[in-house]
Amino acid sequence: MKKVLLALLVLGVLAAAVAGAWYLRRERRISEFAAAPVTLPSEGITLAVPGGTGPRTIARMLADAGIVTDPELLYLYIRREGVGPRLKAGEYLFEGTLTPAQVVEQLASGKVKLYRFTVPEGLRIEEILPILAGSELKLDLGELERLASDRNFLREAGVPAASLEGFLYPDTYAFTRSATAEKVLAKMVQRALEEYRKADARRKDGVKLSLLETFTLASIVEKETGQPQERPRISCVFHNRLRLGIKLETDPTVLYSMKLRSGVYSRNITRRDLRTPHPYNTYTTPGLPPGPIASPGAAALQATLHPLDCDDLFFVSRNDGTHIFCPTLECHEAAVRKWQVEFFREKRRQQRMKGTP
Template sequence: MKKVLLALLVLGVLAAAAAGGWYLRRERQISAFAATPVTLPQAGITVIVPNGTGPKTLAKLLADAGVVTDPELLYLFIRREQAGPKLKAGEYLFEGTLTPAQVVELLASGKVKVYHFTVPEGLRAEEILPILAGSELKLDLRKLEQLAADPRFLRETGVPASSIEGFLFPDTYTFTRNATEEQVLTKMVERSLEEYRKADAQRKDGVKLSLLQAFTLASIVEKETGQPQERPRISCVFHNRLRQGIKLQTDPTVIYAMRLLRGVYSKNITRQDLETPHPYNTYTTAGLPPGPIANPGAAALQAALHPLDCDDLFFVSRNDGTHIFCPTLECHNAAVEKWQVEFFRNQRRQRTSGPN
């Protein structure tokens, strides 16, 4: 009997030793696997981890995508590190050279893949929405257009108008793949209102513009010049004309009015356009138009609420992106003669005379 017990004891010790040896070998194997880097393709590998994905399914998903080499060892590593509850769903970009341990670390960080798009200053809403739809977010253009004119959505986002025009702030935006049309437009409106609050904090004494009027004037300033240093002075001209009851007579509003009236955008203005009555035509209608004609940036908003001190009532393009400013009609007419009549007359002469 004693011999039997002794034999069983010896077998138990041997089995335990064997198990211990197997366990140590397995641990070394897992550790070696977790520390062995994998060089991924130059473009990287994008993997979408759905909500509710368990460690075993995740390990297979990553192995099938080529991010790791062994799904079983990755699963065992996740279990050993008790990392399962920390792993987050989302779209991930794996690039460069990564060890499985680094892969798990990335999944635990929640640093999902992001997408960017940039909206330049001074574009109209009809130009901006296709930029969003054409981005890698793949937003639905029709839905964007519907939201841009949806009174309820506009009211909820804080737009004080019947259109989103003017409130799609020009900037570079970053979103994850699952961003919705509502979320993107809401973020852009929030940015515009944030910049308005900054500009409003520096509002000049005596400037009585409402929020909508500020965006409206800022959009006109934005369209009138691409020169940052000119914006406060152009704003001053418009403030002076508003104060004296003089029509703004700014060409960008005519272009916008004709777009609304005819459904076609054209930069070429005719005399008939100037004389066509429309709420947005500041040659026929006094004061500011009903709303913005484009989407202004921060500098234009600041200029609208903090114009330069000046006596100017007119400005004329030098045809190089800058302007001549005048306080009187006599000065203005002289500037028009020089920079519009004579300038283009000389241009025509040079074209017809040809090279010497």
């Protein structure tokens, strides 16, 4: 009897030793696998993990996509580390050289793939929405256009106007694949209102513009100059004219009114266009137009609420992106003669001379 018990004990010890050795080998294999780097294609590999997908299925998906080499070892690693409950659904981009451990960490951190697009300053809504629709998000242009004038959406977004014109902040944005047209537009409006609040915190004493008036004037300032250093002075000119009851007489609003009238945007302004009454034509209508004519950036918003101190009432383009500023009509007329009459007359003369054998 004693011999039998001793034999069973020996067998138990051997079995435990075998099991221990097997366990140690398995742990070593898992550790070596988790630390072994895999070099992915230069363009990376995108993988969408649906909600509710379990760790074993995720491991198989990663192996099938070529992101890891062994689904079973990956699953065992996930179980050993206890990260299964932390793995998040979403669309992921795996690129470069990654170890399976790094792949799992990316899934656990929820670092999903982002799709980016950039909206430059000073664009009209009809120029902005196609950028969104043409981005990798592939948003529906018709839905974007519908939301742009949807009263309920505008109210919920905090836009005090009949459309999103001027309230889609120019910036670079990043969204996940699941982003909807409503979510994207709401974020752009949120950014615009954030920048407004920053500018409003530095509002100059005596500037009484409302939220809508601020975006309206800022959009004009944005369209009138691409020179950051000129924006506060351009703003000063418009503030002075508003204060004195002088029409703004700014060409970008005429161009916008022409677009609303004809449905086609043109850069060629005629005398008839200047004289055609329209709420957005500041040559015929005093004060600010009913709303923005483009999307202003942060600098234009800041300049609008914190204009430079000046006596200027006019500015004339030097035809190089900068302007001559004038406090009197006499100064303005002289600047017009020099930079709008004589400048182009000389330019035409030189062109004729170049064309002469």
